[in-house]
């Protein structure tokens with residue numbers, strides 16, 4: 001069972017299925033929606049997905065015709081996206097998952113328009129925590 005929640009913890013869910021394909025999407029809509037380089041999202045089966053608290057707080061924004069992006073109305077944390085023509089599937093925002101999972105992304109997608117600050121440079125320094133000098 002996979003469990004997850006929003007930033008404020010009011011919205012909680014559990015998922016009894018397997019995680020499907022995981023992608024990291026860098027399209028401009030995902031960048032805007034996250035305020036970041038993009039979003040890691042996993043395909044999940046809607047029938048095995050259940051809200052355990054806070055469902056009334058969920059807001060859905062139609063970012064394009066037939067496509068909804070959902071977030072907690074209190075804290076703004078992104079939760080999933082869905083397409084009205086694919087009601088059996090949610091694209092769960094991986095950052096909302098609380099259960100440790102081993103699955104890894106299969107691809108970065110929509111990389112053609114990545115801004116320089118979001119480029120995927122494997123040579124950049126990496127730190128376990130904040131970069132040196134951060135206050």
Ligand SMILES: [Zn+2]
Nearest residue numbers: 006008072075
């Ligand atoms: Zn919240």
Ligand SMILES: [Zn+2]
Nearest residue numbers: 025026027030
């Ligand atoms: Zn996207």
